[in-house]
Every structure is written in structure tokens, then in C-alpha cells.
Amino acid sequence: MVMAIESSRFGHVEIDPETVIEFPDGLIGLGGRRFALVATDTGGPIVWLHCIDDPTLSLPVTDPHRFFSGYRVELTDEDAERLGVDESAPVDVFVTVVAGSQPSDFTANQKAPILIRDGRGHQVINQAPGCDFRAPLFAEVQAGLGGGAPLFAEVQAGLGGGEDPAEC
Amino acid sequence: MLNITRRRGERIVFGDDIFVSVLEVSGQTVRLGIDAPRSVRIYREEIWLAVKRENEAAAGAAGADMPAALRTAVADLRRTAVSDPGTSPAPGINPATPRS
Numbered sequence: 001m002v003m004a005i006e007s008s009r010f011g012h013v014e015i016d017p018e019t020v021i022e023f024p025d026g027l028i029g030l031g032g033r034r035f036a037l038v039a040t041d042t043g044g045p046i047v048w049l050h051c052i053d054d055p056t057l058s059l060p061v062t063d064p065h066r067f068f069s070g071y072r073v074e075l076t077d078e079d080a081e082r083l084g085v086d087e088s089a090p091v092d093v094f095v096t097v098v099a100g101s102q103p104s105d106f107t108a109n110q111k112a113p114i115l116i117r118d119g120r121g122h123q124v125i126n127q128a129p130g131c132d133f134r135a136p137l138f139a140e141v142q143a144g145l146g147g148g149a150p151l152f153a154e155v156q157a158g159l160g161g162g163e164d165p166a167e168c
Numbered sequence: 169m170l171n172i173t174r175r176r177g178e179r180i181v182f183g184d185d186i187f188v189s190v191l192e193v194s195g196q197t198v199r200l201g202i203d204a205p206r207s208v209r210i211y212r213e214e215i216w217l218a219v220k221r222e223n224e225a226a227a228g229a230a231g232a233d234m235p236a237a238l239r240t241a242v243a244d245l246r247r248t249a250v251s252d253p254g255t256s257p258a259p260g261i262n263p264a265t266p267r268s
Contacts, residue, residue, distance in 0.1 A: 025209055029220025030227065059226040082206045096226040109226070112219040123223075125215055133218045 005036075008056040010048075013038055020052060021121045028112060028123050032057055035121065046097065049114065061094035064110060067137055073113050074127040083115065083122050092116040097137060106137040 003015040015036045026032045032051040038058070039047045045066050051057035064071045073093060075083070093115055095108045110131040114123045172180060179189045185205050192199035202210055211219075 024207075027223050028209075028211075028216060030223045057227055059223065061226075078206070078210075082209075096222055098222060098225040107222075109219065109222040111215075112222065123219070125211065125219070133222050 003052065005050060005052055006055050007038075007050060007058065009058050010038065010040070010050075013050065015052065021049075021116055021119055023121045023123075025122065027059075027114075030057070037061075047094075049094070049096075060097040060099065061114060062097055062108065062137075064093060064095045064108060064113065067108065067140060068110065068135065069140060071110065072128050073115070073124070075124055076127055079122075079124050083117075083124070089117060098134070103138045103142075104136060107134040108137045109133050110135045 001017060003017050003020070005013045005015060007013045015038075019036055021035045021037070023033055023035060032054060034052040035049050036052055037047045038050045045062045046060050047062070048058045049061045093113050095110060095113050098107045098109075100106050111126050111133045112123055113126055114121055174180065174190045176190050176193055179187050181187055182204075186208060187203040189201040189203070190198060191201045204210065
């Protein structure tokens with residue numbers, strides 16, 4: 001059986017019930033209980049955490065390890081116990097992304113990653129030092145390209161001539 | 169708002185299972201101890217507020233154009249071969265794909 005969301009952002013989206021992620025506590029300050037990861041760009045680093053119960057609620061998320069070298073998540077003992085995670089359990093880590101009008105304005109929230117394991121998700125406060133609520137998403141990528149000017153220009157040009165979002 | 173005066177060592181109870189103790193009072197600083205069930209999430213307000221703001225910003229930023237903007241930015245990133253095109257963002261997760 002297939003579930004469907006009439007997404008305000010993407011239109012009709014079909015969800016495999018097996019991929020539904022339960023967030024017992026919702027997202028911090030936002031709520032929501034059942035989400036699914038939706039990709040507009042298969043294999044790309046950005047996926048959308050889409051609420052199933054609220055078709056207007058979706059957030060772009062990404063694997064922070066692709067953008068921030070050395071990124072790690074440290075939990076308080078209370079959180080680790082609450083989530084039932086330990087060092088050996090594989091957990092998928094995502095961070096929320098805030099899109100901007102240009103690439104340098106894109107940020108990711110390193111401080112409140114979303115941990116997903118066995119179909120359950122939790123947004124937690126990362127205790128690791130040096131984490132930022134608004135870490136520039138492309139900072140390392142651009143630095144790695146000798147200042148990132150070519151990439152920056154390309155992305156900026158791309159933003160101006162973006163595809164029709166209705167075709168997602 | 170309910171106002172309660174407490175001394176060091178005294179507690180407040182929320183419902184039947186959340187206890188907040190005043191551990192120490194020193195100048196402008198109050199140190200609290202919180203004893204609550206594991207299911208209760210506890211945050212410093214400024215942290216909770218900052219995360220709430222970022223979540224709302226992520227959910228609402230750039231309106232309807234955001235997917236296109238993100239896709240373009242991400243496509244450009246991939247062209248520069250910075251990210252590995254062969255790996256999915258999260259092994260073990262199968263993102264559903266919107267119908268075109």
C-alpha cells in the first residue's frame with residue numbers, strides 16, 4: 001500500500017509506508033510526528049524531511065558529513081539514554097538547511113542534528129564543541145576550490161535561472 | 169504566571185514526576201536540579217528558541233523557489249566533483265521520490 005501527501009511544496013508525493021519515520025517528540029518547536037524523506041534529486045545531498053500529517057511542513061536536510069569535515073555528534077547522557085543509542089548502533093545523521101538567495105547565505109544547523117534509526121527520529125542538541133546554529137553550508141566546499149569564486153558564480157547564475165519548482 | 173518563592177534545597181513538583189530543586193543561589197545565578205522522566209525533554213530556553221527559529225527558517229525559507237534554488241546549487245556542487253556522486257546522502261534510507 002502506498003501513502004500519499006498532497007504537499008504544498010511538491011504536489012502529489014507517494015510515500016512507501018515502510019519509509020515513514022516516527023518522531024515521538026516531533027521537531028523542536030515545530031512538532032510533527034510522522035515524516036518521510038523525499039528526494040527531488042535522487043542521489044543528491046539534499047533531501048526533504050516531509051511531514052506526513054501536515055502537507056505544508058517540509059524541511060531540507062542534508063548529511064552534515066558531506067559539508068563539514070570532522071563533524072560529530074555528542075549527546076548528553078540523558079539524550080543517549082532517551083534515544084537508546086550507543087556507539088555501535090548505526091544512526092543516520094541529518095542537519096536542517098536554511099536556503100538563502102545566494103550560496104553563501106545557505107546555512108546548516110550543526111547544533112541540532114536529526115538522528116534517525118530503525119524508523120524513529122529525534123532532533124537533539126549536539127554537545128560537541130564548535131557547532132553553530134547557522135554554519136555556512138558551502139564554506140568548506142568553496143574554500144576547497146581556491147576561494148570558490150567559479151563555483152559561487154555558477155551557483156549564483158543557476159539560482160537566477162532556476163527551474164520551475166512545479167516540475168519537481 | 170504563577171510565582172513561587174523557594175529557598176536553597178527546596179523543590180517544586182510538576183505533576184507527579186517532575187521535580188525541580190534549587191541547588192544553589194549565588195548573586196544573579198540560580199543553579200537548578202531537574203529530576204524528570206526520560207521522555208521529558210529539557211532545554212535552556214535560548215537553545216530551544218534558536219533551534220525552533222532554524223527549523224522554522226528551514227521550513228519556510230525562500231518560499232516556493234527554494235527547491236529549484238537548492239537543486240541548482242546542489243547540481244553545481246556535484247559538477248565540481250566535490251561530493252561523491254556515487255553515494256546516497258544517507259545509507260540505509262530510501263527516500264521516496266515525488267511523482268513528476
